[in-house]
Amino acid sequence: MKTTLTINGERREIEAGARVTLLDALRHDLGLTGTKKGCDHGQCGACTVILNGRRINACLTLLCMHEGAEVVTIEGLGEPDRLSALQAAFLSQDGFQCGYCTPGQICSATAMLEEIERGWPSWVSQSLEGKAAPTREEIAERMSGNLCRCACYPNIVDAIALVAEARLAEAAQ
Numbered sequence: 001m002k003t004t005l006t007i008n009g010e011r012r013e014i015e016a017g018a019r020v021t022l023l024d025a026l027r028h029d030l031g032l033t034g035t036k037k038g039c040d041h042g043q044c045g046a047c048t049v050i051l052n053g054r055r056i057n058a059c060l061t062l063l064c065m066h067e068g069a070e071v072v073t074i075e076g077l078g079e080p081d082r083l084s085a086l087q088a089a090f091l092s093q094d095g096f097q098c099g100y101c102t103p104g105q106i107c108s109a110t111a112m113l114e115e116i117e118r119g120w121p122s123w124v125s126q127s128l129e130g131k132a133a134p135t136r137e138e139i140a141e142r143m144s145g146n147l148c149r150c151a152c153y154p155n156i157v158d159a160i161a162l163v164a165e166a167r168l169a170e171a172a173q
Contacts (some may be wrong), residue, residue: 008076
């Protein structure tokens with residue numbers, strides 16, 4: 001079965017069986033190994049990618065379900081000499097140790113900041129109306145689907161908060 005997607009800005013055709021997950025297609029068919037297979041049950045977030053602007057667990061969705069979709073993986077967010085703001089913040093704030101969860105964390109955080117900007121509330125949002133403030137509690141709640149076995153959570157939240165603050169300052173100008 002052939003599925004056509006736009007992956008990291010490039011149109012790609014993938015020939016795969018109907019039971020192939022998006023995660024396995026990214027890793028095995030396209031060689032995009034930044035997206036990791038952690039639990040393979042949607043509980044750890046290591047496989048998080050951005051699909052049509054929303055974060056998803058790539059291990060829980062079939063490739064063939066996403067004909068024509070736009071997928072962004074960690075490889076599409078920045079390059080070694082031109083990091084995204086979140087990639088740079090994870091480095092500056094030591095938001096990783098082993099690095100296994102980091103691609104999923106960064107993809108999730110990228111989409112999560114967009115969710116806040118769109119005014120999507122979370123469980124801890126003070127209001128269901130308007131934008132939530134990117135507080136440490138808000139960030140931690142929204143990132144709760146991404147686990148870090150090395151327990152770098154404070155540094156991950158610091159990195160995301162740093163980028164959120166910079167975005168707020170930029171928007172205020």
